[in-house]
Amino acid sequence: MATELPRPEYQRNMRLIGHSDQGGRPDGVQLMVHRGYAYIGHMVSQGFSIVDVRDAKKPKSAGYVAAPPGTWNVHLQAHDDLLLVINARDLFADARFADEKVYYTKAVGDTLGDISQQAWSAGLRIFDISQPDAPREISFLPLNGVGIHRIWYVGGRWAYVSALLEGFSDYIFLTIDLADPRKPQVAGRWWLDGMNLAAGEKPDWPAGKRYALHHAIIAGDTAYGSWRDGGLTLLDIKDRSQPTLISHRNWSPPFGGGTHTALPLPERDLLVVLDEAVLDNQQDGEKLIWLFDIREPSNPVSIATFPPPQEADYVAKGAHFGPHNLHENRPGSFVSSTLIFATYQNAGVRAYDISNPYRPVETGALVPAAPAKMMDTRPDRPQVIQSCDVFVDAQGIIYSTDYNGGLSIIEYLG
Template identity: 40%
Template sequence: MIDGPDGGYRPSERGLRLTGHHDLGGRGDGMQVMRWGSAVYVGHVGTSRAGTSVLDASDPERLRLVEQWPAPNRSHTHKVQVADDVLLVNHEKFPYRVPADGPVSAGVAIYDVSRPLEPRRIAFWECGGIGVHRIVWTGGRYAHMSATPAGFRDRIWIVLDLADPFHPVEAARWWWPGQRDDEVPDWPAELRYAAHHALIADGRAFVGYGDAGMVILDVADITRPRLLHRVSWPDGGDTHTCLPLPGRRLIAVTDEQVRDGPGAPPRKIRLFTMDDPPRLVSVLPAPDDEFASLPLRYGAHNLHENRPRSYQSEDILFATYFSAGLRVYDISDPGQPVEIAHWCPPVPPGQAVPQINDVFVDHEGLIWVTDRLNGGLYVLEPEPELRRRMLHHAPPTRSGGPRGW
């Protein structure tokens, strides 16, 4: 991956090959990506002032941009979630740290995507404040999100009732004591306690909560969330994704790298048991140390989240690692996880190194990844050995299969 005495970057791949790419109409700041039927939806970071892109993916090797909505003034719409023919798109203040010179769009836009390539906006849920950061919506009645509504100093966890998607209503909220404007924080001033997003399994919500680590809530009654555990670790911070693997009684946890290198603190992926309380099992192997000498972000970020109607496995993890690209791990032996594939693309125009941001693995086994700066959207296909492993480690009841199997 690293070449030459100056620590320069070079692309490499193992077990994965590029099968498609789209520059998103020259607005390549791709953030979250998700496929729904013939459509792929991409949220944009917001630096290009694009908001959401809709692509025709009926031929993944020849993607076609169908529609691209602009970002609202002083806001961005960088997250997309789709299920039950309903697309949810966040609206949040942007740039984060620049004072707004006017009102921001803060909430969730709701679209009917029964025609996947023709989204139709049907509602908007207004939360006030800075807005909604990330949403988890896998179908059914409730969506879960992190948001900074009026009266709070940072992101809390909110449940949205979509029984009537034309008239969404808040069903519940939970925050760490000290986050509300009229409360006194009980954590050091240099730390940030802020919800990122929650993934649900076995009546529990597993929430990445920034410098607080992993927060686990009892949500057997979703309208009355109750704290069960908070788990942190000495060299952690900026906890992002807490992916429950209930069949294995494990949780895969990423700490997000939010600082540019060189010299940024390491951000890793860990495996915990689903005990009461959870116990650390192992730390997944990081890519070559030389990535830490490169500019921009290097470290863990996001995981493929085993959503319904996507590829699902509790043994194979797909993880984005910013300048270290996409990493694929086999955790069949949770005490000895191993990297089995990776993909580091050529450097996109106008940036120093890639910044691979998000990953979604569809039910056909295609792997969709984005670059957060200028690289746009990539489509990867597993090579035969990785295909074999993916099939072997997927539930036997899932429908469909990777192309060519």
């Protein structure tokens, strides 16, 4: 007997075709779909899960890999036979971050204080996934500090991470040399002025702002970095050991910050930049998805914003309303410079046509049902969908995670 799918709250030009509770661990952050398997990092359950999605309408739990004690694996990247998984302090298990404002409005290093006595694993775990449902750890790159937040890796010699190292206020940019994946090494580092506390630098940004690299996406020899309240950087990484600044833009203030993802569309000289909504009921202001013209990399210019969802009062719905992440056009997945997919947290998954870069148009949406149960253990979290990550496979099937609601598998009909 077929299990009935959860009924979406809203859908337009999209339909739900599959759903998984990820083996009883329905909390998900980043996901990769690779060779018919979804790899899903957890926010609460630590570790990561594997779901067989070769039949997208009948996903099956295919395994779980635990994290070391005190550690989370919220983000991961898969390419060829390698799976790269972040190791960092499980911050949301720390009572000091029970109020999420603490995480988003001050440097993580300030909140944690002395991190020299680590009761967690910090660094990069690398797995062989030549057998997709049986990851085998082949190496670990240890780092002193809180650990890694997110990775960009699409094969080849180089990976790129955001990491909070001892002596820094928050996460900075690192290049990782994987010439031998069994012996990964840090090659280069870059940070915003004021972040290197050990070198005597002093933060010069306003109180209540968090300057920290969320992650960078790489195209050619340029790294497009998103620095939360620190805005956007373009870095020249021709020499992977010595990144240099091309340009830095920050629109916070007057806008609310939270810059999360910068997706280059090189063949069109465009850059999609998403600011993450990080507080409930838009307490951090309206967050937007921006389109930049980057014909002149030293002077990125914002030329448009994407239209926000209008069909319901999502601010009043509760929890976070606003953008969270983009489908990142990874090699081997769905790649387009005109059709952009984003998650909008309590407003679900959205698709946009940017054929006219000055007038992005929403072409589809699906808001999944509220989660059946709450995995998020922080106090007073509302039982509301918070669509987190989105991945679109080469066939155009959309996969989206939620902090509590499991994996939604969606067909785009636009």
